[in-house]
Every structure is written in structure tokens, then in C-alpha cells.
Amino acid sequence: MILAETPAATSAGRRPQRLARPALRFDSVGLSYDGRPVLADISFSMQRGELISVLGPSGCGKTTMLNIAAGFLRPTSGVALVNDREIVGPGPDRGVVFQSYALFDWMTVAQNIIFSLTCAGRPEAERRETASRMAELVGLAGFESAYPYQLSGGMRQRCGLARVLAANPSVMLMDEPFAAVDVQTRETLQEEILRIRRQTQCSVMFITHSIDEAVFLSDRVFLMRKGQLGRFDEFRIDLPEPRESAENRLHPSYLAVREEIYRAMREDGH
Numbered sequence: 388m389i390l391a392e393t394p395a396a397t398s399a400g401r402r403p404q405r406l407a408r409p410a411l412r413f414d415s416v417g418l419s420y421d422g423r424p425v426l427a428d429i430s431f432s433m434q435r436g437e438l439i440s441v442l443g444p445s446g447c448g449k450t451t452m453l454n455i456a457a458g459f460l461r462p463t464s465g466v467a468l469v470n471d472r473e474i475v476g477p478g479p480d481r482g483v484v485f486q487s488y489a490l491f492d493w494m495t496v497a498q499n500i501i502f503s504l505t506c507a508g509r510p511e512a513e514r515r516e517t518a519s520r521m522a523e524l525v526g527l528a529g530f531e532s533a534y535p536y537q538l539s540g541g542m543r544q545r546c547g548l549a550r551v552l553a554a555n556p557s558v559m560l561m562d563e564p565f566a567a568v569d570v571q572t573r574e575t576l577q578e579e580i581l582r583i584r585r586q587t588q589c590s591v592m593f594i595t596h597s598i599d600e601a602v603f604l605s606d607r608v609f610l611m612r613k614g615q616l617g618r619f620d621e622f623r624i625d626l627p628e629p630r631e632s633a634e635n636r637l638h639p640s641y642l643a644v645r646e647e648i649y650r651a652m653r654e655d656g657h
């Protein structure tokens with residue numbers, strides 16, 4: 388078990404604030420499916436504004452961890468907390484973004500974005516303002532009246548992201564959100580996530596199979612070990628601000644930690 392209490396080393400500009408109350412915390416969390424343990428004794432905390440990636444071989448329990456944070460699964464042992472409150476189910480303080488876009492095909496971009504506000508019966512002026520602010524934030528300004536079938540894969544994922552952000556969650560839980568888009572779009576979306584995170588200060592738990600994606604995006608990378616019930620090694624990433632700069636993909640620190648993680652994965656037999 389690795390207990391991580393502090394965010395990555397800080398430099399000027401946007402970086403996680405060191406607050407007493409973590410945005411997300413796992414305290415000795417364990418989970419078994421029908422008596423078969425998948426996670427055991429997992430502890431970590433994530434600060435406000437921090438982005439953590441979870442990397443690891445297929446079946447090691449990454450999605451299970453995210454589902455516990457989302458409140459879709461209850462831990463078999465231990466406790467998971469969001470903003471110091473025990474997670475007992477899904478809630479508006481957490482937004483989940485999946486690989487599939489999960490948009491409503493019969494609704495426009497704007498209607499998709501404000502879905503949670505419509506369900507909550509928010510006034511029309513607020514819904515209109517949120518739709519245009521979120522469309523702007525994710526780079527969909529001008530497409531508010533378009534339908535999902537009129538959008539590219541990357542634009543659909545932006546719309547899905549805007550819909551989650553419209554609910555103003557303090558924690559975003561992202562399960563391989565860019566796995567289905569082409570490489571160039573994926574890199575652009577990674578940069579957008581970092582910009583949005585800086586603007587909204589939301590915390591992000593990001594699941595990926597890509598070392599490059601994990602290193603580029605993260606303040607910390609948790610590399611889950613093969614067959615070790617969710618035990619992970621932690622890598623801290625310290626790259627210059629603004630973090631979304633594509634230049635960081637060539638930075639010596641990026642290349643060094645990428646190699647370190649790659650070697651650790653190879654040693655683990657990934």
C-alpha cells in the first residue's frame with residue numbers, strides 16, 4: 388500500500404492547492420466481486436485541482452477504483468470519501484466521463500450540455516448562460532444548435548465533457564475518455580483538459596493505458612502492479628507551466644519519467 392498525502396511539487400501558476408480537506412480520499416479500500424478480491428487496502432488522497440492518472444495492465448482494477456469513487460460500487464472494506472464525506476452513491480459533486488460519448492442523439496449540443504440543469508428545474512436564463520459558457524469552455528462555441536450526428540468524434544467527446552462540467556463537479560472521473568479518438572484529436576483534448584482544469588480548479592482522476600497520456604496530463608501517476616490487488620507505485624510529474632503546452636511533450640523531465648514508468652512496467656511483465 389502506498390499512502391500519498393501531498394500533491395506534486397509546485398511551481399508558479401496553477402498547481403494543486405495544499406488544503407486540509409482532500410477532494411477525494413481512499414482509506415484502506417478493498418473490493419471483492421463475489422468473494423474474489425480485486426482491490427485490497429488502497430489508500431491515497433487527491434487535493435483540489437490535482438490530476439492523478441491510474442495506469443496499469445488490463446484487469447488490475449482501474450475501473451473498479453473509479454467506480455468506487457463514482458459511487459457505483461461500495462467498497463467491501465475501508466472507506467472512500469469526497470470532500471470528507473463518505474461516498475454512498477453517485478452525486479453531483481462527481482462527474483464521470485466514459486470512453487463512449489453517451490450523448491442523447493435527439494438533443495442539440497446545448498440541450499445535452501444543460502441536461503442536468505433541466506432535470507433539476509433550473510431557470511431558463513441560467514440554462515442558456517451555462518450552455519454558452521460551457522460550449523465556449525470546451526471549444527464548441529457556434530455548435531450549440533448542432534445534433535450529435537453532425538459532430539466529429541472529438542467534438543462529441545467535448546460535448547460529453549461540457550455536459551459533465553455543467554453540473555460543476557469538484558471531482559471529474561475519466562475512464563479512458565480519449566481512447567476512441569484519433570491521435571491528433573487525442574493530443575488536442577489532453578491539452579484542453581489541462582486548460583479546463585486550470586480554469587475550473589476541479590480535481591481529476593484519469594484512467595488510461597497510455598504512458599504518454601498519463602505523464603503529459605498528471606501531477607501524479609499511479610502505476611498499478613500486476614496481480615497485486617490494486618497496489619500501485621507513485622510517480623510525481625513536475626513539468627513547466629502552462630502544463631497544457633505541447634512543448635512539454637519534449638521536455639527532459641517528461642522523457643525521463645516516461646522512461647522510468649516504461650521500465651517499471653517492463654520489470655512488472657506488462
Ligand SMILES: Nc1ncnc2c1ncn2[C@@H]1O[C@H](COP(=O)(O)OP(=O)(O)OP(=O)(O)O)[C@@H](O)[C@H]1O
Pocket residue numbers: 420421425443444445446447448449450451452
Ligand atoms: N461486475 C463484475 N463482476 C465480477 N468481476 C468483475 C466485475 N467487474 C470487473 N470484474 C473483474 O475485476 C477485475 C478488475 O476489473 P477492472 O475493470 O476494474 O480492471 P481494469 O484495470 O479497469 O481493466 P481494463 O484496463 O481492461 O479496463 C477483472 O479481473 C475483472 O474481470
